[in-house]
Amino acid sequence: MKGQVIEVVGAVDSENRNVGVNNAKGGMGQEWDIIYVDEMPAALKIGEENKDWGFKINSPFYVVSMKKRGYFLDLLGNNMVMKTRNGMTSQQWYFDQKTRTIKSVRTKSKSWDIQSSGKASNL
Amino acid sequence: MIYVDEMPKELKKGETNTMFGLDIERPFFVVTTLESERYLDLIGNNMVLKTPNSFLSQQWYFDQKSRTIKSMRSKNMSWDIDGASKGTNLSVAATNSYKGQLFKWDGESGFVNMYDGRVLDIMGGKDEEGQNVQMSKANQSKGQKWKILYADKAKPIQMKGLNKKFGLEVNRPFFIVSKMWMNRVAECVGASNIVIKTLVRTNKGQQFYFDGGTKTIKSNQWKDRSITLSGKNLYMTTTSARWFQLFKL
Numbered sequence A: 001m002k003g004q005v006i007e008v009v010g011a012v013d014s015e016n017r018n019v020g021v022n023n024a025k026g027g028m029g030q031e032w033d034i035i036y037v038d039e040m041p042a043a044l045k046i047g048e049e050n051k052d053w054g055f056k057i058n059s060p061f062y063v064v065s066m067k068k069r070g071y072f073l074d075l076l077g078n079n080m081v082m083k084t085r086n087g088m089t090s091q092q093w094y095f096d097q098k099t100r101t102i103k104s105v106r107t108k109s110k111s112w113d114i115q116s117s118g119k120a121s122n123l
Numbered sequence B: 001m002i003y004v005d006e007m008p009k010e011l012k013k014g015e016t017n018t019m020f021g022l023d024i025e026r027p028f029f030v031v032t033t034l035e036s037e038r039y040l041d042l043i044g045n046n047m048v049l050k051t052p053n054s055f056l057s058q059q060w061y062f063d064q065k066s067r068t069i070k071s072m073r074s075k076n077m078s079w080d081i082d083g084a085s086k087g088t089n090l091s092v093a094a095t096n097s098y099k100g101q102l103f104k105w106d107g108e109s110g111f112v113n114m115y116d117g118r119v120l121d122i123m124g125g126k127d128e129e130g131q132n133v134q135m136s137k138a139n140q141s142k143g144q145k146w147k148i149l150y151a152d153k154a155k156p157i158q159m160k161g162l163n164k165k166f167g168l169e170v171n172r173p174f175f176i177v178s179k180m181w182m183n184r185v186a187e188c189v190g191a192s193n194i195v196i197k198t199l200v201r202t203n204k205g206q207q208f209y210f211d212g213g214t215k216t217i218k219s220n221q222w223k224d225r226s227i228t229l230s231g232k233n234l235y236m237t238t239t240s241a242r243w244f245q246l247f248k249l
Helices: none
Strands: A005-008 A017-022 A032-036 A072-076 A079-083 A093-096 A101-104 B028-032 B039-043 B046-050 B060-063 B068-071 B077-081 B090-094 B103-106 B110-113 B119-122 B133-136 B146-150 B174-178 B185-189 B193-197 B208-210 B217-219 B225-230 B233-238
Touching: A017 B233, B028 B060, B046 B090, B046 B133, B090 B133, B174 B208, B193 B233
Parallel strands: none
Antiparallel strands: A005 A017, A017 B193, A032 B174, A072 A079, A093 A101, B028 B039, B028 B146, B039 B046, B060 B068, B068 B077, B077 B090, B103 B110, B110 B119, B119 B133, B174 B185, B185 B193, B208 B217, B217 B225, B225 B233
16 A cells, blocks of 8 residues: 555566565566456366467377478487478477477477577577 | 423433534544545554545544544544644543643634644645644634535445546556566565566466455455555555555556
8 A cells, every 4th residue: 555566576477476565567477467267267188278378288299391492390319400391299299288388299298499598598 | 400301301312412523423534625635543642644545544433422532443532732732743642631632623624623623634734644633722724624424325345446636446456567678577475575587377366456445456466465665665564555565656
């Protein structure tokens, strides 16, 4: 009631991040929805689309280059490269609703990741 | 001199003491006429202005025996001007019926000390949570104007529906959902710290509700605790309804 607003400290969207207050500055860290428990939408199911992210949940897909040869996104080790379609699961991906990440069908514990905690350019 | 057989009977509970302008042993709230219509309340033993919160610290009654105004929270204590009535601050102290404890209700002038004529005054006339209440010379300002609301005439505590002032539905559990990409929700961890975590619908530590009595946001798991501001951090602490527990949408 003294004019400050609730925020996720540092606007860091990570599990167990502290919630505090600050002057209103805008930004997603200070934006919240109040959703009454009896109005909370049901969890999305496999095959349904997460519209915020643009993917169907847990539905494997390929990522295909629009260039002439139409290479598929693939893995060499953990590095992402373009390769000819080969039927391997390393060319298949899916959107995981729980983590909101794109995972590899070949290695389901791993997700797309920009190196150096997002600071590098390699994927 | 009054002959014994002509001595008026002692006034009974519920009757009005016309000299003091108050009904006997009939609990009442003291409400400012400033916009917020906050109530006279106690922080410790000090008198301040606070949002109605259903605590007994906001209820008072006139005690015929001592001719003082007592606190429903602490019935052995009465309104008392600090410094044996020489000071300006107002608090409650052990009942002694000394001159700093004798007040009459005069609707026009508010609460007036019987001895020096000073009246209850909101410091600086500021309509703020926790603002101090003191004694001043009457100046007819709004900070000295009060209403008495007898508890048996007060509206019942809101138990459901929207509280328009705070923007939340009363007693209806809700999640506080971050709009950041993961849409994590606020959770009170161990009845203390508040963090964001992945939604678990059945976890009552992630559910909160607006309490119509105290006007605080309580945990649906630890119902004696409310969201509390401490420095820049948020915690769950025992409900006190102090300013640092009042949040509106």
